[in-house]
Amino acid sequence: MSHHRFDAAYYRRHYRGRSRVHSAREVAHLCRAVDGYAAWLGLPLRRILDVGAGPGLWRDWFRRHRPAARYRSVDVSPYACERYGHERRDIARWRPPGRYDLVVCQGVLPYLDAREAEAAIAHLGSACRGLLYLEALTLRDLAEVADPGRTDVAIHARSGAWYRVRLRPWFRQVGAGLWVSSSSPMAFWELEAAAGATPS
Numbered sequence: 001m002s003h004h005r006f007d008a009a010y011y012r013r014h015y016r017g018r019s020r021v022h023s024a025r026e027v028a029h030l031c032r033a034v035d036g037y038a039a040w041l042g043l044p045l046r047r048i049l050d051v052g053a054g055p056g057l058w059r060d061w062f063r064r065h066r067p068a069a070r071y072r073s074v075d076v077s078p079y080a081c082e083r084y085g086h087e088r089r090d091i092a093r094w095r096p097p098g099r100y101d102l103v104v105c106q107g108v109l110p111y112l113d114a115r116e117a118e119a120a121i122a123h124l125g126s127a128c129r130g131l132l133y134l135e136a137l138t139l140r141d142l143a144e145v146a147d148p149g150r151t152d153v154a155i156h157a158r159s160g161a162w163y164r165v166r167l168r169p170w171f172r173q174v175g176a177g178l179w180v181s182s183s184s185p186m187a188f189w190e191l192e193a194a195a196g197a198t199p200s
């Protein structure tokens with residue numbers, strides 16, 4: 001796909017003004033929640049990878065509040081890399097070397113076509129040894145949940161099942177956007193994680 005789409009106008013449209021997808025303050029709640037939940041699980045977030053970091057709101061929060069963490073943010077957009085300070089990487093084509101305690105991929109996969117998204121999920125899977133925070137709009141979200149005024153609807157809409165099948169080799173679903181790497185020994189109580197996350 002063309003990466004020119006993610007230019008200055010794109011970030012202006014989606015991250016400024018009243019119709020923005022989310023603000024730094026909103027994202028701070030999510031960062032605190034994920035950071036706090038990882039602490040509750042006893043998982044130190046030493047290495048964090050943010051894929052498709054865009055305006056870098058997660059990165060800003062972690063830099064400020066968890067300065068000891070090593071935070072690596074990547075994005076395919078030359079504009080975003082230059083403006084917000086990320087490494088330029090296309091997650092469909094780049095397998096991150098090394099493994100991360102937290103991988104963040106918010107609002108990125110629906111921009112990729114099926115083949116690219118499939119490769120990207122495998123790359124996220126191999127890069128994660130702890131938690132993944134994933135947000136990827138599905139067909140159902142577009143039909144029932146998303147506000148067309150605030151959501152980029154020019155995306156590759158796929159079913160939740162499509163994602164689940166491809167996430168399953170790598171992750172167990174915890175809930176609230178969080179997935180735990182299958183390589184992690186972390187254990188959850190039966191009613192703590194989504195059905196299927198714990199062996200029955």
Ligand SMILES: C[S@@+](CC[C@H](N)C(=O)[O-])C[C@H]1O[C@@H](n2cnc3c(N)ncnc32)[C@H](O)[C@@H]1O
Pocket residue numbers: 006014051052053054055056057074075076077080089090091092105106107108111112
């Ligand atoms: C809706 S923005 C999300 C930004 C940020 N994650 C957030 O939630 O605020 C989508 C971002 O994904 C990036 N992106 C799209 N395709 C990508 C790819 N193949 N590899 C890496 N980043 C990609 C875009 O450049 C854009 O910055």
